[in-house]
Amino acid sequence: MIQQNRLVQEFISLVKVDSETRFEQDICVVLKEKFSSLGLHVMEDDSMAKSGHGSGNLICTLEATDSNSAIPTIFFTSHMDTVAPGKGIKPQIGDDGFIRSDGTTILGSDDKAGIAAMIEGIQVLKEQNIPHGRIQFVITAGEESGLKGARAMDRSVMEAEFGFALDSNGSIGDIATAAPGRAEIEIIFHGKSAHAGVNPEDGISAIQVASKAVARMSLGRIDSETTANIGSFSGVGPLNVVCDKVMLEAEARSIVQHKLEAQIAAMKEACESAAADAGTTCEFNSNIVYASYMHDDSAPIVQLTARALTTLGLKARTFHSGGGSDANIFNGMGIPTVNLAVGYHEIHTTKEHIAISDLVKTAELLVALVKETAKV
């Protein structure tokens, strides 16, 4: 059924097209052409202007085999962009059955493994005349720069009732059924400048105020579902002046929305109380850039995925992810989505690699999910 050589060649050709995040224009052209040549209706959405990336998101629609069928519309999603260094990738097939880069770049299996599985899966569906409903293949831009493509997507382009992201770490069969929501936080502490040697008592050190605020915060691992981090702390000035401005950039994540909100509130309280104690003020701005999601193991989408895995002799293993993905955005649109492991390893490093057998299993899983959906 899956043609391994064809799949590997497809994967190799995809990773050779440069597509560092914000520079998706070349891969977008290639993908448009590929999905069109497979007979899908290809639409690039209008998110490019909003996201500032090299392309919009592609929504490639495979029509149902029977236009009267009651099979639900589903979707698969992968992202077309990669992290850096991702220019001039030279994939190498090892004797051990793994594909790697030449060591100077990433490989780009995150997430072209998912796209290659889609392309192979579509061909298998056609070749084997497998009955299916309408399927949307949603290939986003800007995932690596903070889910910017998916975040800029208009909800109205999505017709699917539920779907699957092919973009998780882990072994094939691992299902990320939950992922944290994330808030980005910017805090500015206002101090008061004064000569550090002549009249420091007339100043308020923003560095000291900000330090006290940070010392009052719970950071790092808050609980099993919640984390927080200060990513930058900047207050720059001459040695002989009491520093009057400090900016902090921070994030908080939680799988549970109210815990995320509570963490943000606690960080805000720490800042405002430290500022008030010093007789000054701060500006605290937080923005929840994407919401969390969580599906119980008994949820229909998780059960369907588990059944599809069983048909391949694979076992489902659900887990909670620590990072966000486009699955957060689609879940946030109200479309139940799980994120499936595609078998890539050491992503975002020059050691990134993937087993050919996992590329094959991911394509098999896609076909099995389509078959299982047709039984619902």
Ligand SMILES: [Zn+2]
């Ligand atoms: Zn990814």
